[in-house]
Amino acid sequence: MSAGYRVLPLVYDRWQQTYGADYSTLILPRLIATIARHGIPTASFLDVACGTGTLGVLMSKRGWTFWGVDASERMVEIAQRKVRSARRPARILRQDMRSIRLPVRVGLATSMFDSINHILSRRDLRRVFRGVAGALAPGGYFVFDVNNELCYRKLWISTQAVQHRDFTLVLQNRYERARRRAFSFVTVFLRAGDRYERFAEIVQERWHTKPELRALLQEAGLVVLESEDFNFTDVPDVGPIKTWWVARKR
Numbered sequence: 001m002s003a004g005y006r007v008l009p010l011v012y013d014r015w016q017q018t019y020g021a022d023y024s025t026l027i028l029p030r031l032i033a034t035i036a037r038h039g040i041p042t043a044s045f046l047d048v049a050c051g052t053g054t055l056g057v058l059m060s061k062r063g064w065t066f067w068g069v070d071a072s073e074r075m076v077e078i079a080q081r082k083v084r085s086a087r088r089p090a091r092i093l094r095q096d097m098r099s100i101r102l103p104v105r106v107g108l109a110t111s112m113f114d115s116i117n118h119i120l121s122r123r124d125l126r127r128v129f130r131g132v133a134g135a136l137a138p139g140g141y142f143v144f145d146v147n148n149e150l151c152y153r154k155l156w157i158s159t160q161a162v163q164h165r166d167f168t169l170v171l172q173n174r175y176e177r178a179r180r181r182a183f184s185f186v187t188v189f190l191r192a193g194d195r196y197e198r199f200a201e202i203v204q205e206r207w208h209t210k211p212e213l214r215a216l217l218q219e220a221g222l223v224v225l226e227s228e229d230f231n232f233t234d235v236p237d238v239g240p241i242k243t244w245w246v247a248r249k250r
Contacts, residue, residue: 002071002096002098003071003072003073004070004071004072004073004074004075004094004096005072005074005075005201005203006072006074006201007199007200007201008072008186008188008201008203009052009072009074009075009078010074010167010188010190011164011166011167011169011188011190012051012052012075012078013052013054014164014166014167015164016054018162018164022054023112023232024054024055024058024112025054025058026232027112027113027145027232028055028058028059030230030232030244031059031110031112031143032062034143034226034244034246038141038225038246038248040107040108040141042062042063042064043064043065043106043107043108044064044065044066044106044107044108045059045065045066045067045106045107045108045109045110046067046068046069046100046102046106046110046132046135047066047068047069047109047110047111047112048069048097048100048109048110048111048115048128048132048144049069049070049071049097049111049118050068050069050070050079050092051072051075051079051113051115052075052078052079052082053066053068053078053079053080053082053083053090053092054082055110055112056068056083056088056090056092057082057083057086057088057090060083060086060088060089060090061086061088064108065089065090066083066088066089066090066091067090067091067092067093067102067104067106068090068091068092068093069093069094069095069097069100070092070094070095070097071095071096072094073094076092076093076094079092097111097119097128097131098119098124098127098128098131099127099131100131100132101131102135105135105136105137106135106136106137106140107136107137107139107140107141108136108140108141108142109132109140109141109142109143110142110143110144111132111142111145112144113145114146114147114151114205114242115144116128116144116145116146116208117146117147117182117205117206117207117208118203118204118205118206119206119208120181120204120205120206121206122212125208125213125216126216129216129217129220129222130220132222133220133221133222133249136249137249138249139249140248140249141246141247141248141249142217142222142245142246142247142248143245143246143247144245145243145245146208146213146245147182147205147207147242148207148229148240148241148243149180150229150239150240150241151241152175152177152182152205152207153175153177154238154239154241155173155238155241156173156175156183156184156205157173157174157175159171160173165191166190167188167191167196168189168196169186169188170186170187170188170189171184171185171186172185172187173185180206180207180208181205181206182204182205182206182207183202183204183205184202184204184205185200185202186200186201186202186203187200188200210227210243213227213245214227217245217247221249221250222247222248222249222250223248223249223250224247225246225247225248226244226245226246227243227244227245227246228243228244229242229243229244230242230243230244
């Protein structure tokens, strides 16, 4: 099993709050609109690479039973605490997204915040999509977003720093266009009393083209219904840096 992220979970939710709203809160209206547009009945849903479980808690408040999988032990621990605190019907499992195993079938699977971009090869992406298809009931839906190349060309090219009273987060970004690979060298300086402790890890992502994603989804038995570029930020000049995908299991 992949170890998942060890450093980002230390500050993940607090980092999200520095932008005014976490990504799950920002993307929830688009997800709810998609559910309504396709008439997806409220039931059980799986969030693939669920992180700290924020989206699952938000969805469970709307009547959904939440299943979450994530490879990061620390992310899973935080998500489990979060759903216990919210007293919501949920089960969070530590699983690599390339090897999804659920004891039930769900009517909806999601994977948000460019989690699919963390899969770096066509072979592994095939495994993810097959695992999702296996977790879905017949006619179930898979809704996910990805970073498209515009995102990497615009946003993954500089160093960014986030200041918080408890930590400093530094992201040194690089996009290698020829390889379709993006890198973020993450350094966290975390306050520990009157001093700071330093932690570091590397985030790697890959730009998956639309034809590639469509072909692998279809190969897994998932029929593509939507593929739309969009801008989730309130900055118009950024442009449509993400792509929203909706597929249905045959």
